[in-house]
Structure formats: C-alpha cells, structure tokens
Amino acid sequence: MSKTTNIEAAFQLAQEQYDSLGVDVEAALDRLRSVAISIHCWQGDDVAGFEGNVGNLGNGLAVTGNYPGRARTSGELQSDLELAYSLIPGRHRLNLHALYGEFNGPVGRDEMEIEHFQNWIDWSRSQGVSLDFNPSYFSHDKAADGFTLAHSDPSIRHFWIDHGIACRKIAAAMGAAQGNPCINNFWVPDGYKDTPANRKAPRERLAASLDAIFAEPLSPSHTLDAVESKLFGIGSESYVVGSHEFYMGYAISRNKVLCLDAGHFHPTEVISDKISSTLIFVPELLLHVSRGVHWDSDHVVTYSDELQAIMLEIVRGGYLDRVHIGLDFFDASINRVAAWAIGTRNALKALLAALLEPTATLQRLERDGDYTARLALMEEQKTMPIGAVWDYYCQSADVPIGAHWLEKVRQYEADVQSKRSPGMHAQQV
Ligand SMILES: C[C@H](O)[C@H](O)[C@@H](O)C(=O)CO
Numbered sequence: 563m564s565k566t567t568n569i570e571a572a573f574q575l576a577q578e579q580y581d582s583l584g585v586d587v588e589a590a591l592d593r594l595r596s597v598a599i600s601i602h603c604w605q606g607d608d609v610a611g612f613e614g615n616v617g618n619l620g621n622g623l624a625v626t627g628n629y630p631g632r633a634r635t636s637g638e639l640q641s642d643l644e645l646a647y648s649l650i651p652g653r654h655r656l657n658l659h660a661l662y663g664e665f666n667g668p669v670g671r672d673e674m675e676i677e678h679f680q681n682w683i684d685w686s687r688s689q690g691v692s693l694d695f696n697p698s699y700f701s702h703d704k705a706a707d708g709f710t711l712a713h714s715d716p717s718i719r720h721f722w723i724d725h726g727i728a729c730r731k732i733a734a735a736m737g738a739a740q741g742n743p744c745i746n747n748f749w750v751p752d753g754y755k756d757t758p759a760n761r762k763a764p765r766e767r768l769a770a771s772l773d774a775i776f777a778e779p780l781s782p783s784h785t786l787d788a789v790e791s792k793l794f795g796i797g798s799e800s801y802v803v804g805s806h807e808f809y810m811g812y813a814i815s816r817n818k819v820l821c822l823d824a825g826h827f828h829p830t831e832v833i834s835d836k837i838s839s840t841l842i843f844v845p846e847l848l849l850h851v852s853r854g855v856h857w858d859s860d861h862v863v864t865y866s867d868e869l870q871a872i873m874l875e876i877v878r879g880g881y882l883d884r885v886h887i888g889l890d891f892f893d894a895s896i897n898r899v900a901a902w903a904i905g906t907r908n909a910l911k912a913l914l915a916a917l918l919e920p921t922a923t924l925q926r927l928e929r930d931g932d933y934t935a936r937l938a939l940m941e942e943q944k945t946m947p948i949g950a951v952w953d954y955y956c957q958s959a960d961v962p963i964g965a966h967w968l969e970k971v972r973q974y975e976a977d978v979q980s981k982r983s984p985g986m987h988a989q990q991v
C-alpha cells in the first residue's frame with residue numbers, strides 16, 4: 563500500500579471510531595480549516611525588529627540562545643515565514659509589532675505611519691495572509707526606566723500616547739486593506755522592581771493614557787483594540803501597573819478585547835479556566851498561547867495538558883468566533899522556523915482534538931450527574947486516533963505529514979539560514 567493510501571485507510575478507521583461516539587470528523591475538519599492562528603513575527607528574529615538596535619531587547623523581555631540564522635531584514639523574515647506557513651495546514655495570520663516597520667532612517671515611534679508597513683501589506687496580500695498589529699512599548703530610550711504610558715513625566719507619557727494613536731491608525735489601515743479587522747494589542751511593561759509606595763497613581767495614569775489613545779472611535783470592521791495584562795517581569799517583580807484586575811476592569815468598562823497570555827499568571831494559574839469567566843463580561847478575547855517554564859519564559863508551545871485545555875474550553879463554550887488565537891513565544895536556542903512549525907502545528911492539533919471531542923455527550927452526562935461516565939469517556943478520549951485524522955488533514959492541506967516538515971527546515975537552514983552572519987542588523991545587511 564502506498565503512503566497516501568495508508569493515510570487514507572488509517573483515517574477511515576479513525577473516522578469509524580469517532581463516528582461510534584457520535585463525532586462528525588468531516589465537520590470537525592471543516593471547522594478547523596476556518597480557524598486562522600495569528601503567528602507572531604517576533605519568533606523569527608528574537609524580537610529585534612528593524613529599528614537597528616539589535617541586542618537591546620529590554621523591559622523584561624528576554625530571548626536566550628544563539629542558534630544561527632536569525633532573520634535580519636524584512637525580506638529574510640518574510641522568506642522564513644513563507645517556509646513556516648508552507649509547513650502548517652490551513653490559512654493563518656501574521657502578528658506584526660510596530661518595530662518591524664521599514665524605516666529609511668530614524669523614525670520616532672510617535673511618528674510611525676502606514677507607509678512604513680506598506681511592504682508588509684503588499685507581502686501579506688501576495689501570501690493570502692491577514693495582519694494583526696502591536697504598538698511596541700519596549701526596547702527604547704524613552705522606556706529605559708521601565709515606564710511608558712504610566713510614566714510620571716507627562717512628556718514621556720504623551721510620547722507613548724502618540725505612539726498608541728499612530729499604531730491604531732496603522733492597524734485600521736491594515737484592516738481596511740485586508741477586509742477584516744486587524745487586532746491591535748497593547749502591552750506595556752510599566753512596573754517597579756521593588757515595593758511601591760503608591761500603587762494607585764500609576765494605574766490612574768495608565769487608564770487615562772489608554773483613554774486618550776482610544777478616544778477616536780475607529781471602525782470595528784477595520785481594527786479592534788486589545789489590552790494585555792502581566793503578573794511580573796524581570797525588573798518589575800514587585801508591581802506591574804497593568805495587572806490582570808486592571809485590564810479586566812478596563813476591558814469590561816471600555817468594551818475592549820481582553821488579551822490573556824498563558825505566561826502572565828501565577829505558575830499554578832491557567833488561562834483555560836479564565837475563558838468562560840471573562841467572556842461573560844468582555845466581547846472578545848485575544849489569546850497569547852505561550853508556555854511559561856517557572857516564569858514567563860516564552861518557551862515554544864508544546865502539546866501540553868494546558869494547551870489541550872485551552873482549545874477544549876474554546877470549543878466547548880462555542881467561542882471560536884469570539885476568541886482570537888495568537889501565539890507568543892521566542893526561542894533562540896533552536897531553529898526559528900522550526901519553532902514556528904512546532905508551536906503552530908501543536909496549537910492546531912490541540913484544536914483538532916477539541917473539535918473531535920464528543921462534547922454534547924459529556925455535557926449530558928454531567929447534567930445527569932453521571933460523573934463516573936464523564937470521567938471514563940474523557941479518559942478514553944485521550945487515546946482516540948487523533949494522529950490519523952491529523953495526518954489526513956495535513957495531507958489534504960498539502961503540507962508535510964509527521965516530522966517530514968523537519969527535512970524542509972534542515973534544507974533551508976543549509977541553503978539559507980546558515981549563510982546569515984549573526985551580529986548584523988537591518989541597516990548593515
Ligand atoms: C513581544 C510581545 O508583545 C510581548 O511578548 C508581550 O505580548 C508579552 O507577552 C510581554 O511579556
């Protein structure tokens with residue numbers, strides 16, 4: 563039997579097994595096909611961007627590792643992304659940070675315009691990829707003391723407010739160009755290393771700065787504002803202005819998208835349990851699917867219990883249209899294209915597993931108080947043949963099956979990435 567026939571035969575057997583549980587595999591695959599994951603550009607170059615300050619990543623963000631082949635220009639990043647997308651089934655989005663604009667000479671963050679992203683818009687159109695966006699409140703002289711929108715100096719605060727306003731206009735133009743909303747996510751690092759004497763004032767300033775940024779109504783069909791909380795960062799261990807409670811309250815009161823980053827909570831706290839709570843009160847969620855190891859370490863997403871729990875919660879709650887699934891990890895110790903492929907394929911595989919769950923049956927058992935059968939069925943589900951369905955999905959999407967994608971990355975690394983010199987930044991290439 564040929565490999566293709568094997569995959570089809572295994573899929574048919576798997577389909578029969580799911581069928582016996584009342585699960586429609588074709589419907590699950592159709593739903594999976596419609597989900598676009600927002601793949602973060604910053605895994606490709608260690609969050610360096612193209613402003614020319616490579617190695618100055620600041621404000622608590624840390625990338626470790628020195629694997630060769632970091633992308634140094636937008637052309638290199640686009641080429642790496644094209645390979646990554648070709649290894650991942652489905653049609654996905656690209657999440658860009660403002661510091662990835664293309665600037666001919668110095669451009670202040672408060673002066674950024676859509677023209678600095680025209681090349682990204684053109685490229686994304688050519689790839690059939692839609693864009694999401696983020697203002698960049700880090701790795702900058704005016705963020706050197708750890709404060710931006712909550713700064714006590716009004717001139718610094720206003721500089722960053724202007725950056726936020728500029729980024730909203732850029733995001734809206736991207737959304738108008740692509741015909742669907744560009745999610746524009748605001749994360750600021752503001753916080754104190756040591757115990758503050760005044761927790762109130764910075765939070766009042768952050769709320770006022772955000773209100774100033776969001777003052778102009780923009781069409782929700784062009785852009786949606788999201789806000790991202792954090793528990794602590796390196797250098798803001800004792801106090802983060804934009805805590806979970808702060809942004810939960812902000813998003814509810816201002817009708818904003820709430821961003822939950824899996825690495826931004828206490829180590830035993832999970833975002834999977836926050837989805838059904840928060841969505842009662844906010845219109846939509848953005849997820850930064852990440853993997854913290856002891857802290858917000860931004861490890862590549864693996865097929866973990868929490869990843870599966872996140873996807874199950876989205877599917878069980880019927881939230882696929884209200885939850886934007888984005889990724890947020892940056893690992894420089896392995897091939898960066900492989901990192902994208904591993905993390906995104908895992909996210910999709912976990913989503914497929916969730917779509918293949920006999921949720922209606924489980925929820926009926928729960929309603930009936932039959933917790934024995936609920937647990938038994940949930941456990942049996944774990945060894946159902948999802949691998950056969952996933953392989954079939956990859957084959958039908960014309961992307962590599964199993965670990966064969968790794969051969970393409972190895973070839974690309976030998977032909978392209980290994981020839982890049984490490985220390986250079988965009989202007990030097
Ligand atoms: C680069 C991203 O904006 C950043 O990772 C942010 O989303 C975050 O999670 C900071 O810890």
Ligand SMILES: [Mn+2]
Pocket residue numbers: 749790823850890
């Ligand atoms: Mn994040």
